[in-house]
Amino acid sequence: MRSVERDSDTNLYFGYVPGFPGAHSQGETLDELHENLREVIEMLLEDGNLAFDTEFVGTQQIIIP
Secondary structure (H helix, E strand, C coil): EEEEECCCCCCCEEEEEECCCCEHHHHHHHHHHHHHHHHHHHHHHHHHCCCCCCCCCCCCCCCCC
């Protein structure tokens, strides 16, 4: 799972993996962002010094009428 936002000023997509320290990236398209995040996660896993200090609980959407 990942969280994705789009910056309206730069039109870049920003994404991160909640609860996975350092797993964040950006891209001009969603496909590029996905590939960049995959590469970052692979590098973090290869490093082997992962310290998960948070527990991902979930996401919620807030709707304001």
